[in-house]
Amino acid sequence: MLIAVKHTINNPINFWGITKNNLRLLPDSGVIRVVSILPNPDMNEAIFIWEADSIDTLADYLSRTLGKWSKEEYQEISTVNAIGLPV
DSSP, rough: OOEEEEEEESSSSHHHHHHHHHHOOBTTTTEEEEEEEEOOOTTEEEEEEEEEEOOHHHHHHHHHGGGGGGGEEEEETTTTTTTSSOO
C-alpha cells in the first residue's frame, strides 16, 4: 500500500540526518521503500510517499527511527484514483 505522511519537523538537522541514515537500511519489517520526498524550502515540513504493509507498521517504524524529531499525519493513498504517482 502507498501512504502519504506529512512530517512537521521540530529539528531539521537531526530529522534529515536520521532520515538519510535509515533510508539506506530499507526494507525493514513491512516498510518497503520511500517513493517520494517532498520537503518545503525551510526543511521543517515534508510530505513523504511510502510503500508499506500498513499505516500501523509505518507509524511504528517512524516512531522508532524519528522519535521526537517530528510529528506525523498519515493518509492511505487510493492508487486507483491517484494521478502522477511514480511507478
